[in-house]
Amino acid sequence: MTILVTGATGTVGRHVVRHLLDHGRRVRALTRHPARAALPAGVEVAEGDLTSAAGLEAAFDGVTAAHLITFGGDYRPLDNGPRIVELAERAGVRRVTVLGGWREGTLEPALRASRLEWTFLQPVQFMANALTDWAGPLRATGRVREPYGDRKSPPIDEHDIGAVAATVLTRDGHAGRSYHLTGPEVLTARAMVAILAEATGRDLRFDELTPDQVRREWVAEGRRPDLSLFRAFSEVDGAGQADLVEMLLRLYGTPNELATTVTGDVERVTGRPPRTFAQWAADHAHHFQP
Structure with missing residues (x-):
């Protein structure tokens, strides 16, 4: 199955890509600048931006799971969450992880009201x-x-956030959960x-x-x-x-x-301490x- 990673060249997204490849999965990376995307060999690159529906239909085509972010390049929460969810459902996406920002936008409530198996990832301060x-x-x-x-x-290594996302996207048992991700x-x-x-x-x-x-x-x-x-x-x-x-x-x-507050969510999901x-x-x- 193909897994779509949005924000694939960002602080967390590049780790999600690497962990998914380590899991043996096919990865499609969504980026606004494909020519500048320094991604590992074997990753399919799709041009697009979550803030605009243009290009997202093609990006979701053939995808069964997706890692989504809730904000655009300017750090503002997405205002087109229902449209993103509509395109994902229409394409047959079943499972999504969602990396949250500072405040909730339109994507989170749209996912809660959808048929998708969503899992929210809420990290504290990135070590990066x-x-x-x-x-x-x-x-x-x-x-x-x-x-x-x-x-x-309790700062968290972005490597561990990527590991949690990849595990949730490739294994059952995490639908409808929110994980508060911290370091040790x-x-x-x-x-x-x-x-x-x-x-x-x-x-x-x-x-x-x-x-x-x-x-x-x-x-x-x-x-x-x-x-x-x-x-x-x-x-x-x-x-x-x-x-x-x-x-x-x-x-x-x-x-x-x-x-x-330190949580044990990283170890509970991945089986190893952060x-x-x-x-x-x-x-x-x-x-x-x-």
């Missing part, structure tokens, strides 16, 4: 966010300058930088900013950091720089039990070298 957020400043200065260094999260341990931002220091052999530090320093540097002085959360929050209509900063400060500074941040850091240490 450390690349997006910290690789640049750590290479340049050896310092991360952010607020709330003791904020906590709760870490502070400060501790993650210390782990990166050990992995790289460099003197890396977390310099904590006060909320007022953040407002001054990131708003008044316009020195906006390249943080993944800024890109995610930019989906909020009409949000300016000051609004984004306040949303980030509230998120970082407000304890959230759900977002800081990878640690130390393992991830060792694999990616070269990205943090000057």
Whole structure:
């Protein structure tokens, strides 16, 4: 059977593709830019975009399962969920995994009301966010300058998210479930930088900013950091720089039990424990070298 992977060249999607190939499955990858898609040999590439129905009918043709994402390239939730579900059902798709974003859009309720066997994957902080957020400043200065260094999260390796998706797509028993995917341990931002220091052999530090320093540097002085959360929050209509900063400060500074609780969902689905941040850091240490 052919399995469609949307977001196939993204942080998680490329791992879903690799795990499905390891399962011996035929994979079709949906991408907006086929010519630039660096995908493994044997993967069928289909041009298309989930935000537009154009091309999706052909992408779903002959597909029995699909990995879907709930947002477009601008991180906004999809507004055409019912149309996507209609095309999938018409094509004979039976099973889907859904990688959720920051907030629910139109795809999730459309799936709940459909005949499809859906499974929602709701990961916490990606370990790969450390690349997006910290690789640049750590290479340049050896310092991360952010607020709330003791904020906590059980970050998950995107490799494990891909493994969960591939398992759900190829095995029975997961329909109608939502999995809260975490890594094996709760870490502070400060501790993650210390782990990166050990992995790289460099003197890396977390310099904590006060909320007022953040407002001054990131708003008044316009020195906006390249943080993944800024890109995610930019989906909020009409949000300016000051609004984004306040949303980030509230998120970082407000304890959230759900977002800081380790679950066993990765091991329950895949049969093995999730990878640690130390393992991830060792694999990616070269990205943090000057």
